[in-house]
Amino acid sequence: MRLFFKSSVFVLLFLSQLSFSQLIQTKLPDTISHWEQKNVVGFDISQIAFMNWNAGGNSSVSGLLKGNFVRKYSNNNIKWLNELIVRYGVNKQDGVELRKTDDTFQVNSTFGYRKDTISNWYHSAKFNFNTQFTNGYSYPNTDKAISKLFAPAYIFLGIGAEYVNKEKKLTVYLSPLTQKTTLVLDQTLANQGAFGVDKASYDVDGNLISKGKKSRTELGVLVTSGYKKELWKNITFENRMSLYSDYINNFGNIDMDWQMQLDLIVNEYVRANIGTHLIYDDDIKAKEEFAGEQITVGPKVQLKQMLGIGLVYNFK
Known part of the structure; x- marks a missing residue:
């Protein structure tokens, strides 16, 4: 028993x-889970100080706070990539007011579907939103802002095809049908016709007849590409490019947004980076200072160069 x-x-x-x-x-x-996520925040700082320096120079300190947050869904023939990019930087020199050096708030989302798991081509839809956090100025003039939050803001929405090569870490997106919306939600800037919106109209005495429009819509072709590769151990190169041309207004006149960055990994938490950012948009008219007044001139190539070292933290 x-x-x-x-x-x-x-x-x-x-x-x-x-x-x-x-x-x-x-x-x-x-x-x-078919979701992947990446959260990266970092802070870069650079400083230079002089004391009895015979060659002269101004002491200065710069700081840049940045974040990159990614949510990616992948399941057989479906791919959905979402990305949030934020950057904000300032610089302070002796005898000069605090100045902004970087200001970005960007959301990217791409949804793709392919017929089989062999193909590298996806039928895709892409959404992009880009604006800034705080006012921008044509220094040293800080009385009149030349840009603000949602002034401008850019929205791209389109459909097309995307080539994705995971081995080469290369993506190319082609869209023959993309709507570009430019928002200028500050009425003062809209009245000036900033960033390509229709400006206000006035009579001969300077009285306002009609306000400037706060938005502008275009329809055109968009081509974007992304490439990332480890050149040597702990040295990574990343390239992003966006080209857009409007069908109706000056077709063939290409707006360009091109970013390149070289990351040098010291260890898990410390990195150095070198980067450039080039922008050309025919609707963005440059402003220059003449005799204490801001004068609007023609469009110009905008170029920014960055060099920094700082702390990086990855978390889930």
């Missing part, structure tokens, strides 16, 4: 263990 009882207990334990193992095997695939 005792032997029978022990045997029965053993059999029950075995069956329960077997059932538990089968439960894990049947439930485990359902719990596997």
